[in-house]
Amino acid sequence: NRALMGSNMQRQAVPLLVSERPYVATGLESRVARDSGVVVEATDSGTVAYVSADKIIVSKDGSVPNKKTPKTDYQVYELRKFMRSNGGTCINQKPIVKLGQKIHKADIVADGPATDQGDLALGRNVLVAFMSWCGYNFEDAILINERLVRDDVYTSIHIEEFECGARDTKLGPEEITKDIPxxxxxxxxxxxxxxxxxxGAEVNPGDILVGKITPKSETELAPEERLLRAIFGEKAADVRDTSLTVPSGTSGIVMDVKVSSRKETKQTKMSANERRKQLKQLQDEFEEKKTRLTEDLTEALSNILLGEKIPLDVVNVQTGEIIIPANRKITKTLLRKLAAAYDHIEIDPSPIQIKIQSIINEFSGKFAELDLEQERDLDRAESGDDMDSGMIKQVKVYVASKKKISVGDKMAGR
Incomplete structure (x- = not known):
């Protein structure tokens, strides 16, 4: 029960600005960091050819790859930068390797949130005194040094999401605009x-994030406004300001903005026949993409197998068919069959099997991404749109703010 409580409390920890490995550790920190998936592990051995804040390239000889370099000779690791987690904390990966450094398979090349040199690092190494101090630390209260707050020792970055949408109302459409009365x-x-x-804008409570105007109803108009409207057909003043503003207690820097608009109204009123045609067109496009990707896989396999002979059978485990018989000279046709059944093949363990499997593993991720994209686009096409009905435009604003440790925050548990 204590272990369960302890592990649940560790899940509540927020990533700090600067992570620090514990001096007194359990030995499981590295394993936990790897299993959580927040760190980046090397998929193959090699030498670091390029390092930046958002990308690491590892090649066999340490040289930066060009277009002619075979894809099996290098690995590219894209790092996640300043993304928002479901808990509102900041997900940021930082490289921990240097240019020219030799690395081995499964080495950690980049730290994630709340990790330091590949080890789990939820807190900081600070001096703790177990003593009473004028009753201020009665029961579960903790007294902390001012410097811990001033020097941002226990400061974390939080990302808040603010959403604003323009809808079609009975009185007319709402509008997202800079022209606010x-x-x-x-x-x-x-x-x-x-x-x-x-x-990049610095925002404080009350600042406008998204300017929006909404049509006023007749009842909301003042008597003189109604008179002007009746005489001159005045329409300029019959909108009210419904802009999205920063709520009280929040300040920070705008780090990302996402704007999505509804497709044309014709799209939403599409007939069943037109929708079927659109779905067929989408499926054809994805089939074409899949064919191109299969051809790329065939080319990659050709570089190591074309004209060669394998001393083992390559079997399709789903159908039981032998795709490439043992000691048969490999042709492009056989490689196309192999590429088409890439996720159902079986080869006995051997050096050539490792090479084939490494190429297939590289492409299987791309096939999975394509399948996911196809599923998402088809779902969107079937439902007509990915926004609520009546929504014309939707804006999401992400604001990053620094939060210092304050009264009521949990310092430690268990």
Whole structure:
């Protein structure tokens, strides 16, 4: 029960600005970091050819690959930068290898959130005194040094998501715009021409993130406005400001903005026949992409197998068919059959099997991505759109803010 409580409390830990490995460890830190999937492990041995904040390239000879370099001779590791987790914390991967460094398979090349040199690092190594201090640390209270707050020792980055949508109302459509009535230039300085805040802007409570106007109903108009409208057909003042603003208690820097618009109204009122045609077209496009990817896999296999002989049978485990018989000269046709059944083949363990499997593993990820994309696009086409009905435009704004340790935060548990 204590182990369960301890592990559940460790899940509540937020990643700090600077992670630090524990001096007193259990020995499981590295295993936990690997199993959690937040660190990046090397898939093959080699030498680091290129390192930047968001990408690591490892090649066999340490040289930066070009277009002619076979894909089996190098690995590219794309790092996740400043992404928002479901808990609102910041997911950021940092490289821990240097240019020219030799690495082995399964070595950790990049740290994730709350890890340091590949080890789990949930807290900081600070001096702790078990003593009473004028009753301030009564029962479960902890007294901390001011410097821990001032020097950002226990500071974390949190990313908050704010959402705003323009809908079609009975009185007319809402509009996301910079042209907002009765709002000064100072309040609009960080908005772009579409009325959405720019990335990198520093925002504080009350600042406008997305400018939005909504049509007013007759009942909301003042008597003099109704008179003007009746006489001149005045329409300028019959909108109200419904902009998305930063709530109180939140401040930070805008780090990302995502804008999605509804497809044309014709799309949503499509007949069943037209929708069937669209689905067929989408399926044909994906079949073409899959064929091209299979051809790329055939080419990659050709580099090591074309014209060679394998002393073992290559079998399709699903059908039981022998795709390439043992000691048969390998042709392009046989390789195409092998590529088409890439996820159902079986070869007895051997050096050539390792080479074939490494190429297939590289491509199986691409096939999986394509299948996922196809499923997502077909679902979207069948449902007509990926936004709520009545929604014209949707804007998501991500604001990153630093949170210092404050009263009420849990320092330790168990």
């Amino acid at each position: 009765n709002v000064g230039e100072e309040a609009l300085k960080d908005l772009n021409h579409d009325g959405v805040v720019r990335i």
